[in-house]
Amino acid sequence: FAVLAWNTVLPDRRDCLILGLLPVRTRTVFLAKVAAIATSLGVAIVALNIFTGLSFPFLALSGGGLMAALQSFAGYWLAMAAAGIFVCCGMLALQGVAAQLLPYRLFLRISSFLQLAAFFVLLAAYFLKPPGAVPWLPSSWFFFLQQQLSGPLRGEVAIAVHPLAARALWS
Numbered sequence: 001f002a003v004l005a006w007n008t009v010l011p012d013r014r015d016c017l018i019l020g021l022l023p024v025r026t027r028t029v030f031l032a033k034v035a036a037i038a039t040s041l042g043v044a045i046v047a048l049n050i051f052t053g054l055s056f057p058f059l060a061l062s063g064g065g066l067m068a069a070l071q072s073f074a075g076y077w078l079a080m081a082a083a084g085i086f087v088c089c090g091m092l093a094l095q096g097v098a099a100q101l102l103p104y105r106l107f108l109r110i111s112s113f114l115q116l117a118a119f120f121v122l123l124a125a126y127f128l129k130p131p132g133a134v135p136w137l138p139s140s141w142f143f144f145l146q147q148q149l150s151g152p153l154r155g156e157v158a159i160a161v162h163p164l165a166a167r168a169l170w171s
Contacts, residue, residue: 001044001088009037009092010099037088045084053077068151075149079168083142086171091118141168 011019011033019029046053057073098114099107126139134140145168 001041001084009033009095041084041088042081045080049077049080053080064151072150075146075151078149079142079146082145082168083138086138086142086168087122094118135164138168138171140164141171145169 011029053073053076056076057069059072094114095111098110102110125137129137129140141164144164148162148165
């Protein structure tokens with residue numbers, strides 16, 4: 001979502017020319033933009049996870065009862081929301097840094113290449129995980145956060161999960 005909404009996040013000259021004439025405070029325009037991005041991100045997260053998010057807790061229902069299913073349901077949705085917010089904020093930060101460091105015309109030229117590169121880097125990091133890179137990938141952090149929130153883990157799994165889940169919470 002963040003890669004697809006890349007061009008609409010920061011106001012461009014046309015937005016400034018149109019909205020500059022209206023008697024609307026800059027803060028109101030900014031909050032409206034944030035609300036629109038948050039709503040769109042929420043819809044994207046729910047749309048991408050609706051089937052898994054509603055069927056996954058039933059797997060926990062067979063093993064631990066209704067409370068385990070509710071905990072698994074809450075853990076799944078909290079981890080997915082946190083992961084979506086993390087990726088969206090990361091893309092917004094990349095775009096903001098590029099907008100600050102590059103001149104406006106160069107930013108407009110390079111922006112589409114950055115958008116395409118960010119899309120393929122996200123796809124490659126998700127599907128082509130190198131063997132030793134699991135502790136460094138955000139998808140692993142949020143998977144382990146979901147595992148931690150879904151119920152108590154025991155043994156060696158709990159020892160491995162805790163630091164990566166903490167990294168997801170910190171992120």
